[in-house]
Amino acid sequence: MKLLEYQAKEVLASLGIPIPPGKVARTPEEAAAACAELGPVAIKAQVPVGGRGKAGGIKLAKTPEEARAAAAQIIGMDIKGFKVPLVYCEAALEIEREIYLGFTVDRDARANILMLSAKGGMDIEQVAEESPDSIARLYPNPWRGPLDFELNQLVFKAELGELARPLTSLIKKLYRAIPELDAVTAEINPLVVTKSGDIVAGDAKLEIDENAAYRHKDLEQRFGSMLEGDAFEVEAKKRGLTYVSLDGEIGIIGNGAGLCLSTLDLVQRAGGRAANFCDLGGGAKAEVVENALAVILMNPRVKGVLMNVFGGITRGDEVAKGLVTARDNLKMQLPLVVRLSGTKEEEGRQILKANGIEPEGNAWAAAQKIVQLTRVTA
Amino acid sequence: MSVLLDASTRVIVQGITGREGSFHAEQMQAMGTKVVGGTSPGKGGTTHLGVPVFNTVADAVEATGANATGIFVPPPFAPDAIMEAAAAGINLIVCITEGIPIQDMIRVKDFLRGYPSARLLGANCPGLITPGVGKIGIIPQRLTLPGHVGLVSRSGTLTYEVGSALTASGMGQSTIVGIGGDPVLGMTFTDVIELFEKDPATTHLVVIGEIGGSDEERAAELLGRGTRLKTVAFISGRTAPEGKRMGHAGAIISGNRGTAKSKEEAFRKAGVAVAETTDEIVGLLR
Numbered sequence A: 001m002k003l004l005e006y007q008a009k010e011v012l013a014s015l016g017i018p019i020p021p022g023k024v025a026r027t028p029e030e031a032a033a034a035c036a037e038l039g040p041v042a043i044k045a046q047v048p049v050g051g052r053g054k055a056g057g058i059k060l061a062k063t064p065e066e067a068r069a070a071a072a073q074i075i076g077m078d079i080k081g082f083k084v085p086l087v088y089c090e091a092a093l094e095i096e097r098e099i100y101l102g103f104t105v106d107r108d109a110r111a112n113i114l115m116l117s118a119k120g121g122m123d124i125e126q127v128a129e130e131s132p133d134s135i136a137r138l139y140p141n142p143w144r145g146p147l148d149f150e151l152n153q154l155v156f157k158a159e160l161g162e163l164a165r166p167l168t169s170l171i172k173k174l175y176r177a178i179p180e181l182d183a184v185t186a187e188i189n190p191l192v193v194t195k196s197g198d199i200v201a202g203d204a205k206l207e208i209d210e211n212a213a214y215r216h217k218d219l220e221q222r223f224g225s226m227l228e229g230d231a232f233e234v235e236a237k238k239r240g241l242t243y244v245s246l247d248g249e250i251g252i253i254g255n256g257a258g259l260c261l262s263t264l265d266l267v268q269r270a271g272g273r274a275a276n277f278c279d280l281g282g283g284a285k286a287e288v289v290e291n292a293l294a295v296i297l298m299n300p301r302v303k304g305v306l307m308n309v310f311g312g313i314t315r316g317d318e319v320a321k322g323l324v325t326a327r328d329n330l331k332m333q334l335p336l337v338v339r340l341s342g343t344k345e346e347e348g349r350q351i352l353k354a355n356g357i358e359p360e361g362n363a364w365a366a367a368q369k370i371v372q373l374t375r376v377t378a
Numbered sequence B: 001m002s003v004l005l006d007a008s009t010r011v012i013v014q015g016i017t018g019r020e021g022s023f024h025a026e027q028m029q030a031m032g033t034k035v036v037g038g039t040s041p042g043k044g045g046t047t048h049l050g051v052p053v054f055n056t057v058a059d060a061v062e063a064t065g066a067n068a069t070g071i072f073v074p075p076p077f078a079p080d081a082i083m084e085a086a087a088a089g090i091n092l093i094v095c096i097t098e099g100i101p102i103q104d105m106i107r108v109k110d111f112l113r114g115y116p117s118a119r120l121l122g123a124n125c126p127g128l129i130t131p132g133v134g135k136i137g138i139i140p141q142r143l144t145l146p147g148h149v150g151l152v153s154r155s156g157t158l159t160y161e162v163g164s165a166l167t168a169s170g171m172g173q174s175t176i177v178g179i180g181g182d183p184v185l186g187m188t189f190t191d192v193i194e195l196f197e198k199d200p201a202t203t204h205l206v207v208i209g210e211i212g213g214s215d216e217e218r219a220a221e222l223l224g225r226g227t228r229l230k231t232v233a234f235i236s237g238r239t240a241p242e243g244k245r246m247g248h249a250g251a252i253i254s255g256n257r258g259t260a261k262s263k264e265e266a267f268r269k270a271g272v273a274v275a276e277t278t279d280e281i282v283g284l285l286r
Helices: A005-014 A028-038 A064-074 A124-130 A148-157 A161-175 A177-181 A210-215 A217-226 A231-238 A257-269 A286-298 A316-329 A345-354 A363-377 B019-030 B057-064 B078-087 B102-112 B156-168 B189-198 B215-224 B249-254 B260-269 B278-285
Strands: A022-025 A041-045 A058-061 A087-091 A095-106 A111-117 A135-138 A183-194 A199-201 A205-208 A242-245 A250-254 A274-279 A304-311 A336-342 B011-014 B035-039 B051-054 B068-071 B092-095 B119-122 B127-130 B134-137 B146-153 B173-178 B204-210 B230-236 B273-275
Touching: A005 A022, A005 A177, A005 A205, A005 A217, A022 A028, A028 A041, A028 A064, A028 A087, A041 A064, A058 A064, A064 A087, A095 A161, A095 B249, A111 A148, A111 A161, A111 B102, A111 B249, A124 A135, A124 B249, A135 A148, A148 A161, A161 A177, A161 A183, A161 A199, A177 A183, A177 A205, A183 B249, A205 A210, A210 A217, A210 B102, A231 A242, A231 A286, A250 A257, A250 A286, A250 A363, A257 A274, A257 A304, A257 A363, A257 B156, A257 B204, A257 B230, A274 A286, A286 A304, A286 A316, A304 A316, A304 A363, A304 B156, A316 A336, A316 A345, A336 A345, A336 A363, A336 B156, A363 B278, B011 B019, B011 B057, B011 B078, B019 B035, B019 B068, B019 B134, B035 B057, B051 B057, B057 B078, B068 B078, B068 B134, B078 B092, B078 B102, B092 B134, B119 B127, B119 B173, B146 B156, B146 B189, B156 B173, B156 B204, B156 B230, B156 B278, B173 B189, B189 B204, B189 B215, B204 B215, B204 B260, B204 B278, B215 B230, B215 B260, B230 B260, B230 B278, B260 B273, B273 B278
Parallel strands: A250 A274, A250 A304, A304 A336, B011 B035, B011 B068, B035 B051, B068 B092, B092 B119, B146 B173, B146 B204, B204 B230, B230 B273
Antiparallel strands: A022 A087, A041 A058, A041 A087, A095 A111, A095 A183, A111 A135, A183 A199, A183 A205, A242 A274, B127 B134, B127 B173
């Protein structure tokens, strides 16, 4: 679960990390009122994706009038596929310097990594490429967390020694997000040192591990419904499906992440583009297939559906039954191409044939066929 | 011959009385795997599927001499099950469980440093199978054939698909190993390839990777230093959309690695044939 900035800041504040005063605004009027109360503010788009500054999603406003105009521009704007539902109006900071502070999972090291750099701000990725040594790194022990001397070393290595005390204390607070909240990313960039010498979180990115959601139902309840992503993805999640929206015209159903990805590759190779895909997972029953087809067809861009299933634990007859039922219930008229192999493939193919679906022999042939059929109808 | 699992491997199943554990333990027995027992806390002293059930892994090891385990317990209990197995002296720990929180796995990986002889496969993996000999996990036996191809894969379904294509064309397998798809894993491609390299029965190698992480790049580096195995690699996800990323931390540590392009180039540079589709794998391997 990726939290929005204002949600992440609420969480950081609850861990004891200073944040600037701010207010959420859903309308330009609310933004104007926030500015009247807080003084000059930054009006910031709230979307669960990076790069909003460069996309025009952050504007400074000195007066309520400017705040109203900025919010009117930003609310409803599309940033990397996310429609901005609301803005966060935050008191403008008198910035002395910007620091980078981030935790994430280093999958190659199979460990959490903590990174600190005196060169914070928007260009931190460039800093990482050009002068990797200016980013100090620490792999804290996952059972006991970082020790004081380790953090002290880190801070001096990052040439931030003059801030050693306040920084080590702040890093320890941020680290709590890992064991206590199952954060897989907890990043403050910039961590702002103000002209008056305070250290506050200028921005905040917090991503909670989906696998650990069962331990954090409170967070899900507080914030989950606010994360307005793609409407189809929201619906798929409600039905317990793994679903991803893309921007082509072919709907894809597969079983297993690897097979779904390789099916996308085949469709593209055949000259088509996927509109979305749905992963049935392992051992899917007929009902799951019915749900998957329903969600795939909700997207009006879908001009045809390709189902590619290889049964290991999944049974071909179950999949075929679910597909036929769903097609009939949904009165699906669009082209439907199926490749079904593996466990109970003969039984599955018989069911398909008896219901007017001629299964393809292999995945590549199936991909070519659906691309051809959707071209004709396009 | 084979890697990791042979006729002498004595296997227990953690969670043997559960629905999944029970079903797959029976499948494992059906192909001749030496399943010597299982665990299910509170049910020690009973018998299930004709083998003794124990309360703890330590009890099972003491009574049966087990040296391998298959874990089929739900995500909240699986991390502890892995550590329990390592502490009891099990050498091969195969964790099938899907959905374990990443932070739990990071702690497990740290714990396992204290048990260097314990190898962990997974979690979130289909396990491994030595055709004609035995299996730990859920890979269907009928897709496989004894032979000389080593197959190592991050994806479950593609493992089945490619295994079955090899079988259909008469190319049998020495061992098929599914390392799993989670970001924080036990054995890596490199670990498994090193075992295949030393196994006299393995002459060919198929590596099935996917986007993310840089384990495939490391495997390519290893193979580039020289191998006796005729190898084909396949990477899924070359057209996958870039993840909608938040924050810079991921990019700082991974740079350009992790893409399908980076992985395919790494294999080509190492002199390894790269299949563009799974259908091409068998032809390139011949």
